[in-house]
Amino acid sequence: MAKVEEPTVEVKLFVDKEKRKVLFAESDKEFVDVLFSFLTMPLGTIVRILIKQSQMGCLDELYKNVEDLSVDYFQTKACKAMLLKPLNAAASHCRRLKINIDDTKPRAVYICRNTSCCARDDCEFSSFPDAACKCGKTMQYGRDMPENEGDSLAPDGGGLESGVFGKGLLKFVITDDLIVAPASTPLMLSLFERFGVDDPENIEETILQFNSQKIISLLKRSLTSKQPLTRIYFDATLVSVDADLDVLPEQQNDADEKVNIAKMKVLRTKTDSLLYVEGDAEFIDLLFGLLSIPLGSIIKAFGQWPPSGCVDNLWKSIDGSAKGCVRPECQSLLLAPKSAPFGCAAAKVLGVDELAPTVLDINCCFRCLKNYGFDNTVQCRYNCMAIVKSAKLYELNPRRAPKDRSGNSESYVKGGHMRFMVTGDLHVHPLSISATLQVLRDGNVQTEELEEREIGLTKFQVMEIQRAALMGRAALSSVFLPPNKKKRKAESRVASRAES
Template sequence: MAKIEEPTIDVMLFVDKEKRRVLFAEADEDFVDVLFGWLTLPLGTIVRLMNKQSQMGCLDQVYSSVEDLSTDYFQTKACKGMLLAPLNAASGHCCQLKINIDDTKKGALYICRDTSCSASVGDCRFSSVRGAVCKCGKDMQYTGEWSDNHGEDAAPAGEDADSGVFVIGCFKFIITDDLIVAPASTSLMMSLFQRFGVGDPATLEKTVIQLNSQKITSLLGRSLTSKQSLTGIYFDTPIDYDAVDLFVLSEKLYPDRQNDADQKLSNVKIRVLQTRNSSLLYAEASDDFVDLLFGWLSIPLGSMIKTYCHRSLKGCVDNLYWSIYGSAKGYVRPECQSLLLDPKAVPFSGCRTTKILQVEELAPSKLQIKGCVKSWSY
């Protein structure tokens, strides 16, 4: 059997070899689609892809805590699985990317082991999460795969084959070292040459590199910690995992709601133990506070950037978000604007975190299962 070649994306880099720096890159919509797709990834998925070295605050430690806790501390086994491998509400689009680094398995279908229970319900209850428990109390059983090609998450059908997944048309784009995206033009290139003090563009080296899934994942990691992500990929500079970036949050994290009557959240109280010099040793908290912390893992990256604005990360990945508003405005499909700028969580996330950050949940899909139902003997 012939070996299936791994897909790659060609990206042209404009490199200043003397200063060991990539000034900018030129690429088509395939690469920009992949970059914009990062905004839909749940934070827990990013932590897992980075092997718990994402440097997104203390989320690496939160993820490790979920791993180490026994399933006895969760309502169901599925709850732990949903946090360690959160589903992407925009997976219907992301699965069409030329390179999709999210390896979370979404197509699995689980139904109740009790066939009489399933038959007695008009709409067959199902789940896409391993370890889910039916309302009757029995564990759900894996029964196969299903294709999510319908609903709000489904990518548009019948579009121009030359168009991208998120971007419009077949264009060339300029991507700066700190991941600002804009349509390519001679005037933009000249302004970048002037910005970097390049008197003669002929002195720059133009190099085409091929990015595979591993390189794309590495680029995501660098974008979380560095303002020179393309330079880091090309020159293979080490990532500083010990760097610390502290900032002060604004007093008001989100705007007022027009109708806040049904959105009131009770205060969460914690008890802290401090030393005499006010250093915090540890805190004791109820399950509400732990739910709040663990819920962060299901929040999409774009929603975090939206909430915290320019204070979200010490890297440059948030420039992708603001490019859609600015330099790349008008080059993203209208139906994809909300997917990237206000990404939703998967159905039934139902945690305090989504309510506090005003992250909406995707409406549940309705799936009609036709065919024979396998029976099990006990």
């Protein structure tokens, strides 16, 4: 029997061997579709695929926090899955990619199997494991959603010329820093000029087959390098580059409204070093929620990101150099990708829309579904004799706590009086005396050096914290400490040197 071969996409690279540089690449739309799909991926998925070595600001740390924090601090057990394995709202498109590196299972259906469930008339299902039914039981795996069911954005097929996101039969040119454009003579000439190519003899053409491992590697390099193709081809080692927060464009301050977060306490030394920030569940939610936001919407919210990478050039190409080659119905899917249903506080602050919850049609009653599962489709006739032979299942918010517990289903982390400490590099701990002592010991700080301040946050400041968390390794220090920038930069350089 023939071995099943792993799918690959072919890319032709134009290499300046002397300068050891890939000048640009040429490909069909299959490769460009895969590149564009990066924008639809939630940040938590990117961190997971890159095995917590994405080097995106503090996001690897943030992801580990969610993994490590006891499930008791979350509204439901499902909240962890929502952050660690967030659903891609464009999954129905991405599953048509030649190579889909997002291995999140997007279409699993979980239901309460309790036949005497008090909520049996609600006909609810969850898209995440371990959601809680109103009756208190945990929802269990039922089946995967059939294809095309619940797809509000199901692609139309579109024939030969139609790709997943791209269209047409033409070739694409992709620069080393991931600007995508349809191939044309004027473009080629301008590229030759840009790279100072006098003699075409100096350019070597090489075919590279990208398998999923290479695509993952390209994703990582697109976040951390301005020359991802060169780095892939010459297998250059990655250097961790920390964002220089000084060169970031100033954000508009017109959205300066208060957000619903209790006042926070900042513990710092008199010599301006931040020990930690004490915040409530709402504050932690604004940080954790970042993991559920798709990359494209993050780039939209902050204009430019990440400073050390070039994946934002993909985003800019969609409404720029590649505009005519992107299917019109996919433009907003890539420029402002939605988050999965039941968005969160972080998405609200960033202005990210959420997908509407799914309604599933089943061809039996809900009770027969519980009793006999999804596979048997004629059970009502033989089993319950019900006249109604079809029903609708409604997607529930997996953050909703069972009836006997009060809770805010808008947030992942349980509210109440719980306080958390967040260190400068976004390490989150439930607040305790021993955790405080540990921070003091680690920082070698005497108690007389300590200074405590209380602050309330505006929406603008929350966005600044989110932005800092995406950009650098010292997110909170860069927002909460006075603008002693020189010292801060020196610190972040030391940190990046220590890590590389």
